[in-house]
Amino acid sequence: MKLGPFKSGYVSVIGRPNVGKSTLINQVLKQKLSIVSHKPQTTRHQILAIHSTENGQMVFIDTPGIHNQKGTALNKHLNQTAQSSSHGVEVVLFLVEAMKWTDEDLRAAKVVQQSTAKKILVVNKVDKIKNKEQLIPFVEKILNDFEFDGIHYVSALKNKQIEPLVDVIFNHFPAGEPIFDEDQISDRSTRFFITELIREQLMERFHQELPYSVTVNLESYEVKGLIHHIHAVIWVERKNQKGIIIGKQGEAIKQIGVNARQEIQKFIEAKVNLKLWVKVQSSWTDDIKAIEALGYNDEYK
Structure with a gap:
């Protein structure tokens, strides 16, 4: 009421x-x-x-x-x-x-x-x-x-x-009109939340092994029929971090992909085909240009 x-x-x-x-x-x-x-x-x-x-x-x-x-x-x-x-x-x-x-x-x-x-x-x-x-x-x-x-x-x-x-x-709020559309829940895009859900799985699995030098970017996102095809890159700073994420015979990254896909499907309410790659960019956390390129700026959506 x-x-x-x-x-x-x-x-x-x-x-x-x-x-x-x-x-x-x-x-x-x-x-x-x-x-x-x-x-x-x-x-x-x-x-x-x-x-x-x-x-x-x-x-x-x-x-x-x-x-x-x-x-x-x-x-x-x-x-x-x-x-x-x-x-x-x-x-x-x-x-x-x-x-x-x-x-x-x-x-x-x-x-x-x-x-x-x-x-x-x-x-x-x-x-x-x-x-x-x-x-x-x-x-x-x-x-x-x-x-x-x-x-x-x-x-x-x-x-x-x-x-x-x-x-x-x-x-404590003043009287005023809605700032955003009533059905809008964030200023961020679906692509942004997909990368965050992948990063969440990395944080959960490797919270002891990895420091803060891991981030995620989407390389492509296409909808074909009823399936959302997502290709994402996990960026780390060192080769040994890449090895940790991939795991023995690729088992670790396979499980990350399974868990992330389930979370993404819940979020977008659609079937997802998710592919992940791990790449190294040395010392990106201390490189301003790299930080901006990987999405850490106020305008990034």
Whole structure:
């Protein structure tokens, strides 16, 4: 039932790596839009996730986690992307993990405080805390150093207290027309999400063996009849990384292909023929031109 004027606005979700930003947004949309894994810095691109209801439209900005890791051009790009997302929005969600505070949380909190938007402290993974009274001094310490317009406790993974958070966000929005079409769920293309779903499988299988120097590009995407034919290249920095991904007698990359194909079929709701190749581009994570060529820029769709 429609209540009051239609509202719309942007919400930036900021926090350190692996704190649950993408999981939270996926729960709001009730759809897997951002890839997730146990590996920090899984999210590398700024993604707009669009949640439309009859009462309003909420555009989430899912960003890479703000981190202290230095050195490569890719790391600098990820931090710059996350930091820029706190400007020009109506609401900033600062996501922290219950009972855990690191130097990266501190760095992210300072970025949040620079925003002129309404700021909500969101404490995630509260389901893991048996004695909820422990949360009181944890939150009080954060509030002693930083200012927020509200506090909310959630379990993104278990989809607890997500709807009340959505209501709080809408309360901070001004009346306004929809920003995007009501049936649109992101500003990114299908091709983009296909590469992300392939990369997700790589992160899941090789989160111990491979560092962050792996990315995916589509070489071709054709629809013939009822089948979507997809050819993708997995880029790594060193030959030994290529060997790890291919595996003994090609078994590893074969399984990656099977798992990725299943996820892609769920996403596009169609049959998929997926072929994967692994190629080496030395030190691409520290080469600005290579980073841009592989899709790491704000205009990439």
